[in-house]
Amino acid sequence: MSAPLTPEQAWQPLPATAWDSAAARHLLRRAGWAARPDDVARAFADGLPATLNRLFPETPPSFPRPVFMVKAETRLTELRPKKRAANTPEERQIIDREERELERLASVEFSLKWLQAAADPERSAYEKWVLFLADVYVVAFEKVRRADYHYIHRDLLRTLGAGPATELTKAISRSPAMIDYLDLSRNSRRAPNENFARELLELFVLGEGHYAEGDIKQAARAFAGYRIGKNGYRLDARSADTGPKTVFGQTGPWTGDEVIDLAYAQPAAATFLPREMARFYLTDSPPPSEFFAPLGAAWRASGFALRKLCHAFFGSTVFYHPDYQANYIKSPVHYLLGLVQDLRLDLTPLPRSTLQPLRQMGQNLLEPPNVRGWVGGRLWINSSTLAARRQFAKTLCNPLDEGTLNADERLELTAARDAGRFRFSVDEDRIHDLASLGPRGVADRLCDFFLPVAVTPAYRATVVDYLDSGPKEEFEDRVRRATIALLQSPEYQLC
Amino acid sequence: MLLPSTRREFLRHSTRGIGLLAFSRFAPRFLVQSTLAAPAPEKDRRILVLVQLAGGNDGLNTVVPFDDPAYHALRPTLALKQNAILPVSDHLGLHPACAPLHALLKEGRLGIVQNVGYPNPNRSHFRSTEIWETGSAADESLSSGWIGRYLDNACTGSPGSTDPDAIHVSAEVPQSFGGEHPHHTFSLSPGAARAGSAETALLERIAERDEPVLGGNHSFLRATLMDALVAEKKIQRILDTAKPASPYPSGNFAQSLRNVSALIAAGLPTRVYFVSLGGFDTHANQANAHSNLLRQLSEGLAAFQADLVARHLDDQVLTMTFSEFGRRPVENESRGTDHGTAAPLFVMGRDIAGPLHGAPPDLRVEKNADIRFGTDFRSVYATVLDRWLETPADAILGAHHERLGFLG
Numbered sequence: 001m002s003a004p005l006t007p008e009q010a011w012q013p014l015p016a017t018a019w020d021s022a023a024a025r026h027l028l029r030r031a032g033w034a035a036r037p038d039d040v041a042r043a044f045a046d047g048l049p050a051t052l053n054r055l056f057p058e059t060p061p062s063f064p065r066p067v068f069m070v071k072a073e074t075r076l077t078e079l080r081p082k083k084r085a086a087n088t089p090e091e092r093q094i095i096d097r098e099e100r101e102l103e104r105l106a107s108v109e110f111s112l113k114w115l116q117a118a119a120d121p122e123r124s125a126y127e128k129w130v131l132f133l134a135d136v137y138v139v140a141f142e143k144v145r146r147a148d149y150h151y152i153h154r155d156l157l158r159t160l161g162a163g164p165a166t167e168l169t170k171a172i173s174r175s176p177a178m179i180d181y182l183d184l185s186r187n188s189r190r191a192p193n194e195n196f197a198r199e200l201l202e203l204f205v206l207g208e209g210h211y212a213e214g215d216i217k218q219a220a221r222a223f224a225g226y227r228i229g230k231n232g233y234r235l236d237a238r239s240a241d242t243g244p245k246t247v248f249g250q251t252g253p254w255t256g257d258e259v260i261d262l263a264y265a266q267p268a269a270a271t272f273l274p275r276e277m278a279r280f281y282l283t284d285s286p287p288p289s290e291f292f293a294p295l296g297a298a299w300r301a302s303g304f305a306l307r308k309l310c311h312a313f314f315g316s317t318v319f320y321h322p323d324y325q326a327n328y329i330k331s332p333v334h335y336l337l338g339l340v341q342d343l344r345l346d347l348t349p350l351p352r353s354t355l356q357p358l359r360q361m362g363q364n365l366l367e368p369p370n371v372r373g374w375v376g377g378r379l380w381i382n383s384s385t386l387a388a389r390r391q392f393a394k395t396l397c398n399p400l401d402e403g404t405l406n407a408d409e410r411l412e413l414t415a416a417r418d419a420g421r422f423r424f425s426v427d428e429d430r431i432h433d434l435a436s437l438g439p440r441g442v443a444d445r446l447c448d449f450f451l452p453v454a455v456t457p458a459y460r461a462t463v464v465d466y467l468d469s470g471p472k473e474e475f476e477d478r479v480r481r482a483t484i485a486l487l488q489s490p491e492y493q494l495c
Numbered sequence: 496m497l498l499p500s501t502r503r504e505f506l507r508h509s510t511r512g513i514g515l516l517a518f519s520r521f522a523p524r525f526l527v528q529s530t531l532a533a534p535a536p537e538k539d540r541r542i543l544v545l546v547q548l549a550g551g552n553d554g555l556n557t558v559v560p561f562d563d564p565a566y567h568a569l570r571p572t573l574a575l576k577q578n579a580i581l582p583v584s585d586h587l588g589l590h591p592a593c594a595p596l597h598a599l600l601k602e603g604r605l606g607i608v609q610n611v612g613y614p615n616p617n618r619s620h621f622r623s624t625e626i627w628e629t630g631s632a633a634d635e636s637l638s639s640g641w642i643g644r645y646l647d648n649a650c651t652g653s654p655g656s657t658d659p660d661a662i663h664v665s666a667e668v669p670q671s672f673g674g675e676h677p678h679h680t681f682s683l684s685p686g687a688a689r690a691g692s693a694e695t696a697l698l699e700r701i702a703e704r705d706e707p708v709l710g711g712n713h714s715f716l717r718a719t720l721m722d723a724l725v726a727e728k729k730i731q732r733i734l735d736t737a738k739p740a741s742p743y744p745s746g747n748f749a750q751s752l753r754n755v756s757a758l759i760a761a762g763l764p765t766r767v768y769f770v771s772l773g774g775f776d777t778h779a780n781q782a783n784a785h786s787n788l789l790r791q792l793s794e795g796l797a798a799f800q801a802d803l804v805a806r807h808l809d810d811q812v813l814t815m816t817f818s819e820f821g822r823r824p825v826e827n828e829s830r831g832t833d834h835g836t837a838a839p840l841f842v843m844g845r846d847i848a849g850p851l852h853g854a855p856p857d858l859r860v861e862k863n864a865d866i867r868f869g870t871d872f873r874s875v876y877a878t879v880l881d882r883w884l885e886t887p888a889d890a891i892l893g894a895h896h897e898r899l900g901f902l903g
Contacts, residue, residue: 093615096634097615097617097633097634101617101619104622142636142638284712326709327710327712328712329712329716351621356667357667360667367638377712378712381715381719382677383659383677383679383680383681383719383722384672384678384679385677386716386719386720386723387668387681387682387723391667391682394694404773406776452709453707453709455706455707456706456707458704458706459704459706459707462697462701462704463697466696481693481694481697482697484694485695485696485697485698486697486701488698488720489698489701489702490701490702490713490716490717491701491707491709491713493716494709494712494713494716
C-alpha cells in the first residue's frame with residue numbers, strides 16, 4: 001500500500017522520470033479503451049505532455065450528421081406538417097408510426113456511427129470525454145424521441161467540450177434535447193418549472209448541498225421562456241421572466257446565462273466536475289471535494305477551460321498512483337471498444353452485433369437510466385451482463401456467422417467491406433500467426449497485451465499448461481480458446 | 496422483493512426457513528403445518544417453455560381455412576389443397592407437415608389460439624419482436640421484458656443460489672427476460688455442444704487462482720464469474736448424463752427441446768425456458784421452406800411432449816409458440832409472402848381446454864392489405880401469467896387483458 005498523497009502533492013504534474021510504459025498503458029486504458037503495444041510505445045517515446053496534447057486536442061475532431069439521419073430528417077420534415085393537417089386520429093396514427101420508426105432507425109444509426117468513431121484509436125480519448133460529458137449533461141431517447149436533437153446535443157458537447165465549461169453549460173441550456181428533457185419547454189413566468197434549474201445546480205455545476213432551495217426557485221425563473229423553435233432554441237418573450245431574482249445572494253434581472261455565471265462563481269463549482277471526472281475515470285469512490293481544491297483552483301483560474309482540466313487531471317501524480325491502477329471495472333462500452341481495439345478489428349456495423357450486446361451488457365447508449373447517468377462500477381456486473389460480455393468476446397474470436405444475417409445486414413457488411421473495413425472477427429490466419437509463437441509465446445502475448453497488470457510466472461504457467469494439454473493437432477483450437485478465456489477473465493474486465 | 500402473495504410463493508419462502516420453524520414451539524399452528532406439508536421443490540413448480548418462430552410465421556398456411564374461396568384466390572400457387580390438410584374443424588385444418596401436432600390436438604394436449612396480434616401492427620422484425628417480448632403497445636417503448644417483469648414479481652430462487660431463473664437456448668438473452676432487477680439467466684448453446692467444458696477449462700483455472708490480487712472489484716468479478724461457472728458445470732453435468740425418456744428427431748431445434756426436458760427433469764428451479772426456431776421469413780419460394788420448418792417444429796414439439804409424459808412431468812409444463820407477425824394473405828411475385836400482421840399460435844400441455852380459441856381471421860381484405868387481428872397477444876400472456884404461473888398478470892402487463900379459456 002503506497003503512502004497516500006496530500007491534495008497539493010496529488011495535483012502536481014507527474015514527474016517526467018515517472019513516465020514509463022506502465023504509466024503510458026494506464027493512461028491509454030483509462031483515457032481511451034485499450035493500450036495497444038505500438039500506441040504505448042509511441043506515448044512513452046513522446047512523453048506525457050505531448051501525448052495529452054494528442055489525446056485532448058485543441059480542435060476536437062468533427063462528427064458529421066450520419067447519412068440516414070439526413071434522409072430521415074428530410075422525410076420527417078415532410079411528415080410534420082402532414083400530421084398537423086391530418087383530419088382523423090387514424091391518419092395521425094399512420095404518420096406517427098412512420099415518424100417513430102424513422103426516429104428509431106436514425107437513433108440506431110447514430111449510436112452505431114458514434115461507436116465507429118470512438119473505435120478509432122486516434123479519436124478514442126476525445127470521444128470518451130464526450131461520453132463523460134453526456135453522462136453529466138444527461139438526456140435520454142426514451143423521453144426525447146428526436147434523433148436529430150440527440151445529434152445536436154452530442155455535437156455541442158463535442159465542439160464545446162474543449163473550451164470553457166461556462167460556455168458549454170450555456171449552450172446546453174439551449175440544446176433542444178435539454179429543453180425537452182428537463183421540461184424547459186414548460187417553464188414560464190406564470191408557472192415556473194424547476195426541473196432544469198435543479199439539475200443545473202445539482203448535476204452540472206455544483207453538486208448536492210451547495211445551493212439552497214430558494215436558489216433553485218429563483219434560478220428557474222431566469223430560464224423561463226426557453227423554447228424549441230423551427231431552427232432550434234428561441235426565447236418566448238411572453239413567457240420569459242425579466243424581473244429581479246436573488247440567486248446566491250445576488251439580486252438582479254438575471255438571464256439564464258447570467259445565472260450560469262453566478263453558479264460558476266460559487267466555490268463548489270471548482271471541484272464538482274473534477275470529482276465527477278475522478279468517478280468516471282479513476283475510482284468508484286472518489287475522495288471528498290476538498291481533495292480536488294488545488295486542481296479546481298487552477299481550473300477556475302483558466303476560465304474553466306475544459307481542455308486544460310483534462311491535461312491537468314490526466315497529467316497529475318495522483319492519476320498514476322498505484323491505488324488507482326488495474327482496479328476499475330470497464331463499462332460495457334469500454335469493454336466492447338477495448339476488445340475491438342485490442343484485437344485490432346473493425347467494428348461490425350450491425351445493430352445486432354454491437355448495440356444489442358451492449359444493451360445486454362447493461363448499457364443502451366442513448367438511454368442513461370435517469371438524470372444521474374450511469375452509476376457504473378459493480379452495478380455493471382451480474383450473471384447476465386457477465387454472460388453477455390463473455391459471449392461477445394467469444395463472438396469476436398470466431399468467424400462471423402453470415403448465415404443468420406438478413407438481407408439488410410448483408411448489404412451493410414458489403415458496404416463496410418467496400419470501404420476497406422472487413423476485419424470483423426479474429427480469423428484463422430491470425431490464430432495461426434499467434435500459434436506460431438508456441439505455448440510460452442502465446443501465453444506471454446495474451447497476458448502482456450490484454451491484462452492491466454503484469455501477471456506472475458505462476459499465472460503464465462497456468463496458460464502454458466492449458467495450451468500444452470492436448471493433441472498437437474488441436475493446438476490452434478486451444479490458442480483460440482485461450483484467447484477467449486483471457487478476454488473473459490476477471491482481470492480483463494478491469495482497467 | 497414482493498411479499499409472497501400466493502400459497503406457492505409462501506411455501507417456497509418458508510422451505511428455506513424450515514429448520515427454524517420445525518424447532519419453534521411458538522410458531523403459529525398453520526405455519527408449522529404448512530411448512531411440514533411443503534412439497535419438495537420439483538413438485539411445486541409450473542414451467543413455461545416459450546418457442547419463438549423467428550422471422551414471421553405464415554399463419555394462414557399453418558392453420559388453413561381450406562374451404563374459403565378467398566384463401567385460394569389470394570394464393571394461386573401457395574394455397575394448400577383440401578385433401579392434404581389435416582382437419583381440425585369443418586373449415587380449418589393444419590398444414591400437412593404438422594401431423595404430430597394434429598395428433599396432440601386430438602388428444603387434448605394442443606390448442607390453437609387464432610388470429611393473435613395487436614392494434615397498430617408493426618411490420619419491422621426488430622420492432623415487432625420487441626413489442627411481443629416486452630408486452631408493450633405498439634406506440635410505447637418498454638425497456639423490460641414480460642418474463643423479466645414476471646421474475647421481478649415472482650421472487651424465484653433462493654438467495655445465494657446459482658441456479659438460473661430462466662434459461663434460453665440462444666447466444667443472446669431474449670429481450671423477454673430483461674427485468675427491472677437482475678435475474679440469473681443462463682444461455683444454453685443451440686444444439687448444446689459437448690465442447691462446453693473444453694471452452695471454459697482455462698477460464699475456470701484462471702478464476703480459481705488466488706492471484707493477481709487487485710482489490711475489491713476484482714474479487715467481486717471473480718466471485719460473480721465463479722457462480723456462473725458453477726451453474727454452467729451443473730447444467731453441463733445434467734446434460735451430459737441425460738437420457739431422454741422418449742426419442743427425438745435430429746436437428747438443433749429438437750435437440751434444444753431435449754436439453755430443456757433434461758433440465759426440467761433434473762429438478763432445476765428454473766421457471767422459464769426459451770427456444771428459438773428461425774427461418775420463417777419466407778419472402779420467396781415459400782412452399783418447401785415453410786413445410787420443412789413446420790415439420791421441424793411439429794416433430795420437435797411432439798417429441799418434447801412425449802418425453803415429458805414419459806417422465807411424468809407433463810402436468811408441470813406449458814409450452815407456447817409465438818412469432819413477431821404473420822404474413823400477408825396475398826402471395827407475392829416470388830411464390831412467397833411478405834410481412835403481415837396476426838397469426839395463430841400454439842399452446843401445448845397436459846390439460847389444454849379445447850382445440851380452437853378465438854376466431855379465425857377475416858380474409859375479405861383488399862389485395863395488398865393485411866388481416867386484422869382478433870386476439871391481443873397480451874391476453875395470451877395474461878392467461879399464462881394468471882392461470883398457469885399464478886402471478887399478478889395485470890401488474891406485469893401494465894393493464895388488464897381478457898383471459899382466454901385454453902387453460903380452463
